[in-house]
Amino acid sequence: MNGDPFCYKSSVSFHFDERLMGSIQILVFCLLCFASSTYGYDPLDPNGNITIKWDVMHDDQNTQVVRVSIFNFQLFRHVEQPGWKLTWNWTGDEVIWDMTGAETTEQGNCSAFKSKQLPHCCDRQPVIVDLLPGAPFNKQVANCCKGGVLSSMTQNPSKYGASFQMTIGSFNASVNGTTGEALTGFPQNFSIGLPGYTCGEPLQVPPSKFIEDRGRRRTQALDTWNITCSYSQFRATPTPTCCVSLSAFYNDTIIPCPKCSCACQGQPTAKCINPGELPPVLQLHHNEEPQPVVRCTPHMCPIRIHWHVMLSYKQYWRVKLTITNLNFVKNYTDWNLVVLHPNLKKVTRVFSFNYKPINQYGALNDTGIFYGIEYYNDMLLQSGKTGNVQTELLLEKDTGWKFSFGEGWAFPRKISFNGEECVIPQPDYYPTLPNSGPFTAIALPLSLIVLIAFLVLYRMT
Ligand SMILES: *[C@@H]1O[C@H](CO)[C@@H](O)[C@H](O)[C@H]1NC(C)=O
Ligand SMILES: *[C@@H]1O[C@H](CO)[C@@H](O)[C@H](O)[C@H]1NC(C)=O
Ligand SMILES: *[C@@H]1O[C@H](CO)[C@@H](O)[C@H](O)[C@H]1NC(C)=O
Ligand SMILES: *[C@@H]1O[C@H](CO)[C@@H](O)[C@H](O)[C@H]1NC(C)=O
Ligand SMILES: *[C@@H]1O[C@H](CO)[C@@H](O)[C@H](O)[C@H]1NC(C)=O
Ligand SMILES: *[C@@H]1O[C@H](CO)[C@@H](O)[C@H](O)[C@H]1NC(C)=O
Ligand SMILES: *[C@@H]1O[C@H](CO)[C@@H](O)[C@H](O)[C@H]1NC(C)=O
Ligand SMILES: *[C@@H]1O[C@H](CO)[C@@H](O)[C@H](O)[C@H]1NC(C)=O
Ligand SMILES: *[C@@H]1O[C@H](CO)[C@@H](O)[C@H](O)[C@H]1NC(C)=O
Ligand SMILES: *[C@@H]1O[C@H](CO)[C@@H](O)[C@H](O)[C@H]1NC(C)=O
Numbered sequence: 380m381n382g383d384p385f386c387y388k389s390s391v392s393f394h395f396d397e398r399l400m401g402s403i404q405i406l407v408f409c410l411l412c413f414a415s416s417t418y419g420y421d422p423l424d425p426n427g428n429i430t431i432k433w434d435v436m437h438d439d440q441n442t443q444v445v446r447v448s449i450f451n452f453q454l455f456r457h458v459e460q461p462g463w464k465l466t467w468n469w470t471g472d473e474v475i476w477d478m479t480g481a482e483t484t485e486q487g488n489c490s491a492f493k494s495k496q497l498p499h500c501c502d503r504q505p506v507i508v509d510l511l512p513g514a515p516f517n518k519q520v521a522n523c524c525k526g527g528v529l530s531s532m533t534q535n536p537s538k539y540g541a542s543f544q545m546t547i548g549s550f551n552a553s554v555n556g557t558t559g560e561a562l563t564g565f566p567q568n569f570s571i572g573l574p575g576y577t578c579g580e581p582l583q584v585p586p587s588k589f590i591e592d593r594g595r596r597r598t599q600a601l602d603t604w605n606i607t608c609s610y611s612q613f614r615a616t617p618t619p620t621c622c623v624s625l626s627a628f629y630n631d632t633i634i635p636c637p638k639c640s641c642a643c644q645g646q647p648t649a650k651c652i653n654p655g656e657l658p659p660v661l662q663l664h665h666n667e668e669p670q671p672v673v674r675c676t677p678h679m680c681p682i683r684i685h686w687h688v689m690l691s692y693k694q695y696w697r698v699k700l701t702i703t704n705l706n707f708v709k710n711y712t713d714w715n716l717v718v719l720h721p722n723l724k725k726v727t728r729v730f731s732f733n734y735k736p737i738n739q740y741g742a743l744n745d746t747g748i749f750y751g752i753e754y755y756n757d758m759l760l761q762s763g764k765t766g767n768v769q770t771e772l773l774l775e776k777d778t779g780w781k782f783s784f785g786e787g788w789a790f791p792r793k794i795s796f797n798g799e800e801c802v803i804p805q806p807d808y809y810p811t812l813p814n815s816g817p818f819t820a821i822a823l824p825l826s827l828i829v830l831i832a833f834l835v836l837y838r839m840t
Contacts, residue, residue, distance in 0.1 A: 421610070423717060423739060423746055423795070427453035429529075429571060429608040431465070431578070434587050434600035436544075441552055442476065446600075448522070448542040449571070451529040454737055455717050455748050456610060456798030461667060462527015463541075464572030465507040470564035472550040475500040480523030480543030481507050491554050501550070506572070509541060520544045531798075533735055534713060534750050569606045575615025578608040612799055618642060620671075621682035621801035623794050628689060629784060630810035636678035640802035644679060651675035658707035658762070674705040674762055681706035682796050684716065688789045695727065695773050696782075696789070700749070702796070704759050704766040711759040711797065714768075715750040719793035723747045725775040731756065732770040745792075785812050 421427060430450045437444035449465070451458060464484075475483065478499050487502035509527040510518060518524075522542040530538040569578040586600040622636035642649035652658055653675045671681040683703045690697040702716060717737065724744035726734065732749045739746065749770065751757030756768045776782040787809035794801045 421612070421798075423719070423737065423793075424454045424456070425739065427456065427610065429453070429458075429576065429610075431569060431571070431606040431608065432587065433581070433604040433606070435602040436600055438601055442546050442548040444544065444546050446520075446542060446544045447481075448540060449529065451531060451539040453531055453610070453798070454533050455531050455715050455795070457531045457534065457713055457715070458527065458529040458573060459668075459712065459797075460526065460528055462509055462525075463529065464527070466504055466568075466570050466572060467566040468504050468568045469566050473547050473566075474498040474550050474553070475505060476546040476548050478507075478543060478545040479518055480520035480541075481509050481545075482518075483507050491550070494553075498548075499545075504568075507543070509543070530713060531715065533737070533748050534715060534733075565604060569608070571608050575610050575612060576608045577611075577614070578606050581606050610798075616799070619802050620680065620799050621684060621794075621796040622678045622680045623684045623686060623791070623801050623803045625790055625804060625809060626685070626687045627784065627789065627810045628687075628691070629812055632810050634804050634808050634810055636676075636680060636683055637802055637804055638677045640678040641673075641680035644675060644677065649679055651679060652707060669708045671706045672708045674707070676705065678802075680802075681709070682711075682801070684794055684796065684801060686791055686794075688784065689771065691784070695775055696722075698772050698774065698789075699769065700732075700772065701767055701769040702759060705762050707762045710761050713750070713757055714759045714797055715748055717746065717748050717793075717795045717798070718791050719746045720791045721745045722774045722777065725777055726772060727775050728773040730771045732768075734772075 430452055432448045432450065434446045434448070435443055436446050447465070449463060474489070476498050483500040483502065484506045485500065485502055486497070487500055487505075489497045489501040492498065510524040511526045512524055514524045520543060522540060525538065525541050529541060532539050565581050567581070569581065571578065581604045584603050584605045586603045588597045588599045591598055619641050622640035624636050625634040626632070644651065651673050659672050673679055673681050681704070683705060685701040685703070687699040687701070688696065689699045700716075702714070704711060723736065723746065726747065729749070731752065733752060734747055734749050736744055736747045738744050751759070751768060759768050760766050787806050790809060791803070794803065
């Protein structure tokens with residue numbers, strides 16, 4: 380290949396038509412997808428995972444009492460309704476005699492049991508769901524019954540875990556009436572039934588300890604196993620689910636969400652509602668999340684985030700942040716927004732949202748999570764007049780830098796809604812300061828680099 384990048388210049392017309400830009404965006408997007416699917420983790424939450432803990436509490440040869448706990452160790456991704464659905468494969472001949480704090484969705488074939496009391500579940504692959512809040516008292520166990528919903532660690536530290544307890548036994552032993560047949564092998568192929576998550580191999584870890592008698596005595600499990608499940612946005616939804624639009628007081632142009640951010644209008648799978656058309660009547664199914672039905676827009680996203688640079692004072696500047704729900708079939712409960720912007724380390728005030736910094740890289744302190752205030756705006760209502768929430772934030776201009784609104788500095792570097800990264804307009808399109816010559820001079824080479832990268836890759840395939 381010729382080393383001089385400008386040799387391509389003659390072969391390509393430099394007219395940036397929409398289609399070319401679109402294919403570049405798709406290419407860049409696919410590369411990002413590929414990168415995130417291979418790394419399988421989120422740089423904003425590198426240790427985030429859901430851990431299943433399996434504590435053997437009691438073992439008398441014929442039966443075992445096991446306490447299973449699920450912890451959402453993620454900074455900002457939560458588990459929404461319809462909630463987790465835990466499954467595994469038994470490796471031996473186990474049956475579940477009894478369960479509290481959760482239930483299996485099927486009892487399975489227990490016809491071999493002639494006893495009066497049948498097991499709770501005889502399936503080789505039990506599917507376990509959480510009980511709903513307010514379950515009968517005798518079905519409850521400590522820290523149970525949340526309808527499968529788990530908060531993120533940041534938003535509600537008291538609601539990020541759930542537990543249930545079960546008694547398991549050996550099928551052969553109970554059918555044949557023999558005793559002394561130990562349960563063999565640990566179950567395999569765990570799954571928590573949530574899009575985007577895959578669970579690893581069970582790992583035996585030091586036994587869990589439990590506190591008794593107000594902390595004066597500690598007991599411990601006989602055996603403890605951990606199963607770690609990790610998330611990948613690409614596995615969950617190959618297309619984005621939110622986008623960002625931008626504006627600033629110094630320029631009248633509103634930069635909309637990039638076209639086709641989430642889907643393109645007119646694609647056979649992309650249905651949308653035009654103004655005047657009636658939104659669909661919602662068929663409520665308890666066990667599945669409805670497919671989004673969005674308002675018709677060029678970006679076709681169910682969620683739009685608007686970042687408006689509102690005012691500049693001598694020492695401070697002010698941003699208005701609006702989240703709009705364009706989905707007619709979903710209320711987003713306990714929504715959250717993660718923003719990456721270098722000035723977030725100098726946040727002075729956040730109005731009508733909760734805010735917490737997420738300090739992944741210590742000193743940088745450029746990332747934070749915004750979420751609603753309980754009973755006030757923690758639910759983002761379905762599309763319509765009330766389908767938005769907004770905040771204003773006051774940021775102190777850091778005297779350490781030469782603060783400037785130029786070159787798009789005032790706009791966010793990265794935004795995710797409910798843990799899913801949103802599509803942000805290309806820097807080339809940011810609102811510019813009046814008479815800012817140098818900015819366009821920077822923007823063009825950037826497009827050039829993207830184009831050259833595209834061509835090089837194109838040649839290589
Ligand atoms: C899961 O998350 C917890 C809490 O952040 C962390 O301590 C643990 O190391 C993580 N596990 C894995 C396998 O990454
Ligand atoms: C196992 O999981 C528990 C919580 O689920 C966690 O506290 C513990 O650190 C984990 N152990 C290992 C070795 O990952
Ligand atoms: C676990 O899943 C793998 C692949 O799906 C399968 O080959 C294996 O038999 C399963 N293990 C058990 C115990 O069913
Ligand atoms: C149920 O299990 C018994 C033996 O455990 C077997 O004979 C019978 O065929 C099974 N029934 C079904 C419908 O699978
Ligand atoms: C074990 O799990 C896999 C999926 O993980 C499933 O396809 C398979 O049928 C299961 N095997 C048994 C014996 O249940
Ligand atoms: C019961 O025990 C007999 C002999 O000990 C054995 O042949 C048979 O397979 C066992 N039945 C079951 C269901 O395990
Ligand atoms: C249970 O009995 C069946 C035969 O009925 C046998 O194939 C199986 O290995 C036995 N399982 C255990 C754990 O003993
Ligand atoms: C959203 O919440 C409102 C008010 O609580 C309710 O009227 C509406 O039916 C809900 N919509 C959905 C899709 O759950
Ligand atoms: C990060 O910023 C927040 C304010 O946004 C501040 O309260 C916190 O002390 C900062 N942390 C560090 C490590 O600088
Ligand atoms: C506002 O920004 C747009 C997009 O960058 C630019 O084309 C336009 O010239 C700017 N308007 C003014 C008045 O500077």
